[in-house]
Amino acid sequence: MELPLGDGTVRFELPDCEVDVARAPGAEAVDPRSAATAAIAAPHGPALDSLVDAGDSVAIVVTDVTRATPDGVLVDCLLSDLTAAGVSREEVTVVVGLGLHRPMTDAELRGMLGEHADLAVNHDPEDTVVAGYVDGTPVELNRRVHEADRVLSTGMVEPHQYAGFSGGAKTVAIGAGGEPLIRYTHGPEMLAREGVRLGRVDANPFRDAVDRAGDVVGLEFCLNVTYGPQGCLGAAAGEPRAVVADLAETAREALSVPVEDDYDAVVAGVGAPKDANLYQTTRAFTYVVLGAHDPLGEGGRVVVPAALPEGPGEGTGERRFYRYLSEADSAEALYEEMREGYEPGAQRAFVVARALRERSLYITSSHAAEVVEDCLMHHRDRVEDAVEPGSRVLVVPEALHTLLV
Template identity: 65%
Template sequence: MVDVPLGRETISIELPSCAVTTAVPEGGDEIDVGAQARGEMADPLGRPLAERVTPDDQVAIVVTDVTRATPDDILLDVLLAELDRGGVDREQVTVVIGLGLHRPMTDEEIEAALGEHADLTVNHDPDRTRTVGTVEDCPIEIFEPVAEADLVCSTGMVEPHQYAGFSGGAKTAVIGAGGEAQIRYSHGPEMLARDGVRLGRIDHNPFRAFVDDAGDALGVDFCLNVTHGPAGITGVAAGEPRNVVESLAATAREALSVEISEEYDAVVAGIGAPKDANLYQASRAATYVVLGANNPLRDGGRVVLPARLPEGAGEGRGEQRFYDKLSAAESATALYDDLRSGYEPGTQRAFVLARALREHDVWVTNSGCPDLVEDCLLSASDRVAEAIDPDSDVLVVPDALNTLLV
């Protein structure tokens, strides 16, 4: 019996006729986020934040949305204290929820995530942007309150990311508070086909380089980021965005890597909240398995995703584009071939999922919307055991989005 997450709970998987292997990374040790963050702010990777501001500055802090389990309330406590030390009053700060093309957060969600800082907060609006520069001939469009700020900070979760290698750094502001131009360009088929754009890699990764250069164009001055593993938050870093990502990616890579030497008939990829809220986010687990550094599946093997999906495919602009493409496609191969010529932002998740589906079937179990799942070229079942053939060799990855199979 193996436990995997489902929403904010767990379910036990029993596969009595199967040979089951579990991939659990070492995970590192949980830290006191507030204490560690204050220590890192006192000795940052670059010039201290308090020395970067003047008392007249207007400051924008871009934070993560409900798709990231970042302790933004604690990080904001530390950032605001440091800005106060530099002479910047709380009223001079705007906190922007970095949505990208995800749905806006509700007032209740903002209150739960940011607590006493909720009154400073606005949702990003991708239709209300200013161009702050260009990178690779792509205009960098940024939400007006961020583009107009005298100083820009961001929080972030440095965790494995399909395209950036690891998320965090300038990406929170550039994509989270960005317009469609750079999202379309950076997530388009030409970029995603480049050598080096892959899970777990930041060096010589064109996607990561684009995001970092766009951060320079915007002027992302300072980041306070965390990383995490099965135990919880395992690291904090503050300072220059590139240095922060490099430091925390090294911490994450050591904590999250699991060496795989066998091949399997099925991989059960655990997700849990907040990523299993919708199919757009949950599908990441399948592509992390199939398109990661070491695909553990045999030819004809399948990925099984236990996911609640209370939001269905997802409610944001990007999620709806993802659903529209998948639900209208005749096959994964036809969809992949169609999207290679280009697509709207958000559809990149359909493109990458179609790429994985050309090689392996994906089953979603335990969801509240099996018909929607099957509309999207996937298979649905009520329980994990129903999605796996008897006598299979099975690899269970309880935290698939935070496990690097190498």
């Protein structure tokens, strides 16, 4: 069998195991540029050219290197319509929504945005202003975004552990925001609420808080896509809530796979860009264990091939994630400790600890074995070394683009 690993693949054989494969049905892939152009022409809500005036300054908040969003294409499509509406290119700033992730390098910006890389700046969570409040929590916003006459965003609507599906207002409110909203939305109280779960948008308190923060920061128009194993499955533009609802339905139909119970192991594929660091890679683990349907039996394990060239990760959130896990004596002790609160960005350690209480995580094929072993996880050189002979195994080739139901 073959799974993603970095920009390539890894092959493995499990001849002594009973193996099933959970492959999302997908849908017919579409050309991202054509889909984005059509979405802008038929938006949810007011058209873009009715929201901007000639001479307006515009901030476009885009996703960062941890998302496989075709931001260069989406920005180009937005700029085309802005130019037609009388907004000059010189009045546009592209802000990379990092949240608490590391800044993107100049080379990465050129690779992502192409000819529009000169418009880009990395978000600085220390250079923000308070735009308003959500549930008494200050909504801090990147200063350049706050000072712009109009705010737009790109995004990827894909399964998300807390928001149900990412995209919409999240790109701006979290990506170009400050620590207070991240602390509130990613804190243990919020993450324990009913409805905060993978694949759920309606009646999801996390999603609702982020959407209301989007209202506070003035996001009226976004351009999002959704992806599956076949590629881009669709695009939608306009009012952020409607965009997320539209593409979440598309994604849900394409990515849901009914599965059985009592597997001994799940082998989950990730690949670039998510397997660049351990922080992002562990999404595959928690998506399996804490998703709509955990297919593992008692004592089950998740095995994830991951390159990990950045080790635990280089951003503020990734460093906090590593510190909590590497200093913990056990998953149970860490979970109980973090239930009392933690720093913004460390929420992934909390969720991983929650899952590790009953499940094991094995990372294989990586460049960071010591980092993995430091974090209450196990490292093996090969997938075959992480699966016990005679196991009943479920292989999920695209774990971050598959909803197990």
